[in-house]
Amino acid sequence: MSNKATLEINGEKHEFPLVVGTENEVGIDIKTFRAATNGVVTLDPGFKNTGSCESGITFLNGEQGILRYRGYAIEELADKADFLEVAFLLIFGELPTKDQLEKFHSDIKGQSIVDDDVKKIIDAFPKTAHPMGVLSSLTSALTAFNPSSVNVDSEEDMYNSVVRILGKFPVLVAWTMRKKQGLPLDYGDNSLGYVENVLQMMFKKPNQDYVQNPIIIDALDKLLILHADHEQNCSTSTVRIVGSSHAGLFASLSAGISALWGPLHGGANQAVIEMLEAIKEDGGDTHKYMAKAKDKTDPFRLMGFGHRVYKNFDPRARIIKKSADDVLADLGIEDPILEIAKGLEAEALSDDYFVKRKLYPNVDFYSGIIYRAMGIPIEMFTVMFALGRLPGWIAQWREMRLNKEPIGRPRQIYTGETLRDFKSINNR
């Protein structure tokens, strides 16, 4: 294969080098495009064809349904690793040794106190506030309580900010839920594992002990691993682009949380359960909703289906579907919406509309069913996604800063009015 791409504009030929990744993905390097073509730009709304960076963190092949973190298959990580190991792997590039993992966890625990004044900020939110809005605000507010900006050239500084946010973020997650439920805003227990501590902080009632359930710990650990990174998705690209202006880590993460909130992205896990509930309330007629999803005059979409990159089964969905079955069976829960979900999936997989467009269940199709079985309120589902995605956002932010990427600033093709004369207000 030639290592150049040639483009002809108005009879003039321009050559651009090809970039080949370690998995043989090919890109056309257009860094010099605008200068070489005298001001021509590429136009790609939604960045469907645009690589925004070179990255060594996550490999995903949507056609073959492959997802790997730092070269390790997601199936193997979900089966054999725990969430903190995966967080270390994503952020620092290698699986930790036993000593590194112990130190990492101990350093995170050392940072697990959030300034008590943050509670005043939470108190100012109405109980009706959506937890994602609260979480995004609190993450941004952490900047005020931890003002030192990261010296990205100092490994120590970088490490300290990583453990600081990994320590404080679960506290904020728990507080957003407890605020809504009118429960006291407590701290965790440093004798517990990372995921056990999250569960205890979320669910412990002031007047009784919280009894840990190994099935729930294991299922949550898996869910967090499966959500931990997904290369240049909407929220991760947001984190990178905000960080590219040299805004701090917490500010960049806060923007990522806002991006994740939308129902086309992380908010889909909440939207899936709302959709399945609505179908149940409406008599459970899945055909009716399949028809709505296919009707181009109806805005309804089958939530939890389709993906920008996966044009094959989302490998995370396979693992989560099995986990949903196991968790519900282990906990002895019969959830009628699981049957509706399976019915929709079976119909969609054999329906021409979905088959032709390569629309398969995505990670969010079954995750909400597990969260619900764990007793997590529906509005908290996307917050749980954020908790899982945190190491990925950090890893991508760190990579972007260490690679000294330039500030993100796309161009546009202007389609508005050309120059016109100002009309005074009485002549309009």
Ligand code: CMC
């Ligand atoms: N239900 C019905 N039709 C769909 C759906 C769906 N869920 N998703 C895509 N389509 C159709 C779409 O109407 C279009 O049809 P046509 O070619 O006739 O115009 C075609 O499939 C391609 O869709 P698109 O919107 O151009 O694809 P996209 O890559 O821009 O969007 C998506 C990807 C995930 C936003 C979209 O599939 C969707 O809205 N899905 C539902 C929301 C959802 O589950 N989001 C979670 C994504 S996974 C979690 C995460 O990482 O964020």
